[in-house]
Amino acid sequence: MEELDGEPTVTLIPGVNSSKKQMCFDWGPGEMLVCETSFNKKEKSETVPGCPVIYIIRKDVDVYSQILRKLFNESHGIFVGLQRIEEELTGKSRKAQLVRVSKNYRSVIRACMEEMHQVAIAAKDPACSRQFSSQVSILSAMELIWNLCEILFIEVAPAGPLLLHLLDWVRLHVCEVDNLLADVLGSENPRKHESFWKLPGTTQTLTELELKWQHWHEECERHLQDGTFASSPHLESLCKIMLGDEAALLEQKELLNNWYHFLVTRLLYSHPTVKPIDLHFYAQSSLDLFLGGESSPEPLDNILMAAFEFDIHQVIKECSIALSNWWFVAHLTDLLDHCKLLQSHNLYFGSNMREFLLLEYASGLFAHHSLWQLGVDYFDYCPELGRVSLELHIERIPLSTEQKALKVLRICEQRQMTEQVRSICKILAMKAVRNNRLGSALSWSIRAKDAAFATLVSDRFLRDYCERGCFSDLDLIDNLGPAMMLSDRLTFLGKYREFHRLYGEKRFVDAASLLLSLMTSQIAPRSFWMTLLTDALPLLEQKQVIFSAEQTYELMRCLEDLTSGRPVHGEPDAQRLQDDDIETTKVEMLRLALARNLARAIIKEGSLEGS
């Protein structure tokens, strides 16, 4: 990795006594947790920490800016649109479409800039106003760089139109032109030139244009030498400028705000048919001449220079270092990747540069309480590590309402992330059970197809029934539908409730066979058999014979199964003895009822029909 270019900045944590130098920290996905500690070996007494709070330190504050949020949202729409039309981008229209996308991005940046500028003017607090203004200049620089990249890398303007694009570029970014000379430099002559050039794509070839320009240049030179303008020094220097005389141009340094304005003006008058590959020579010399050894190039200058040198990787690298947020480099790199300009050399961690930048950007979005939804789409378009990153991030989104949970689940289901669906549904189902919302808990386990949890919820219902003697939430149990098949316990619950319903409707024979099948088919849990057998008692005691002999035998077998399997108790205590007593009484009653029923059933079945 490269070495840092400068000293790391020191950030003071408010409230923490930094002279004591006792802090602990831990890294998070996009931030750091810091708090004050006090490890004091000498004194044993308890000291109250000077600062009893934990601080979250974030490097990226842009995500929290209200105005920049619009940038993130709008550019997300453009990004997703670009990925979607990728397959349709073929042939000649491809370049035009990509240029259109680039212009869309730039217009979004400009809109943000405008709004922030308005806010900066309207701000009452000067510190706030300064902050907004600096934000405006950062956005302006971003747009400047993007525009240049669009001209050089996406539009790939050839010699000829190249200069026109560069002229537009400079004009867009140079605001102060209030002097006649500056007017001439900025607007009048290019207009003359434009009529001279006509629009690109015409029948004039580059050589024709060059000849014409050469002719005009010679004429200017002749005028200068003849001394036509000797009477007016202004006109004379104007003529020199038009001849591309660098010294004359540099005299007007105050009007040319920066070296790239100087560069383009110089090219306009001396090398209007400059080829793209020659640009960097002129750029470097313009920069040197303009700075004149007084100041050193700023980061922005280096970035622009790298662009003129067609070193895309250097541009991206410098931008990454200079800007505090990954937004710019992520989107620009993605667009350049669509132009097939990035070599696919792999970085250290196995993914290419575009993917790395998108992952970083998207992770930053996930650290935001609200913009995480945008991050999902960015992860989708990272073929290697996107899915895995999404899986890790999406489980950690705090779910405060069901509505939010539903959205997160929908995202997971659309991408077949069954593990995450399961774990989220389980969390929500547990919360519901704790809040005694058994219906909700059941619907969450149905959504996750989680049989184990459905069993848990059913057990709760059955326990409630045993305690209270009646079912709660009948609206749910009565209407389970095919979801009943999710787990055996749930099926049992549904069928048991059906038994009660049949009993209530006095359809005793159906109720009886249902009850029996519940036990013989083994879906009833062992612990519940006693309850089921006790439910059978009233059926056995009815005047008419309900259980057939066969069924009675079955019931007796079940009872024996139950009683024989009972473990021997250890130390009996009073409660246990009482329970045992109740149990024994029940068993005896059952045995008696079963025997009586058997007798009646045998007699009934043995008799002739009709008797």
Place this chain on the structure above:
Amino acid sequence: MEEIYAKFVSQKISKTRWRPVPAGSLQTADTFATGSWDNEENRVSLWSIGDFGNLDSDGGFEGDHQLLCDIKHHGDVMDLQTLSVGQQWTAAHYHTSPGSLSCRSAPCTGVVCSNPEIVTVGEDGRINLFRADHKEAVRTIDNADSSTLHAVTFLRTPEILTVNSIGQLKIWDFRQQGNEPSQILSLTGDRVPLHCVDRHPNQQHVVATGGQDGMLSIWDVRQGTMPVSLLKAHEAEMWEVHFHPSNPDHLFTCSEDGSLWHWDASTDAPEKSSLFHEGGRSSIFLFHSISNQANVHQSVISSWLSTDPAKDRIEITSLLPNRTLSVNSLDVLGPCLVCGTDAEAIYVTRQLFS
């Protein structure tokens, strides 16, 4: 095509509602309210689409919506209604765990007003009835539902209808004393949660619901327990369904899949069946899929309940120009429609029926 204005507002919009215009007035809607969600500080904002712009050459109004004012809101904004109140009811919805005395607050998921009564439902399965001038709830039905109640609407004044997350519609009559619903309707089969409900403005027995699978169902609450029509609509949860208040043959739905659909069941205009429309609109024809149609009282036939498939075609139009993140909410009033999305944008159109 209708002009639809989009504006990015730096907050995810969970609800939008037009401010009601006085009945019988010729004014069109010009103010709407929005609520945000998922922010550390949520806001309820009022926006105006009044004459801020200039008249363009067609005589239409230009300019997008402007913020009038906003206030902070604690928690996500789940539902909005307009009424004049002087009260605030906190802790209307809460969870209690068995055996413990503490209460945790539960999200309130829906609210509906019919001056002066206000009904709220929540994730705790509770229904509350408030009056605008009373401090305490007039009536509370605890544990009305074992699952989450997602939405509520008035059927007739003493009756409300709720939908829940196990796919049931329940009708509650406040004149009755018990805590049981007077009627339960549901679709057999998969218990798909229902998220939204709206009643036909003129025919109080016709109700439309939208579910988690994006299915639109039309119900007749007098007839049986099954829906009259099931229409496969969206690919993801349908968040809101609205009948147009003055043109009830038109229905609007919006969904998590990022689309907003206009369902036109009016059968009178033959040119509507033409396939030649201006660009940007995709029109699909769909026949009703009928299930379980009992004998409908013939004198009052709503186009939504009609049985003749050959005669009744519904034209469906998608109103948003590009696919976006989830459209969470929409509202229609007269020729105006407003909707809000998770992409932090609000869309407004003033020429719905152009």
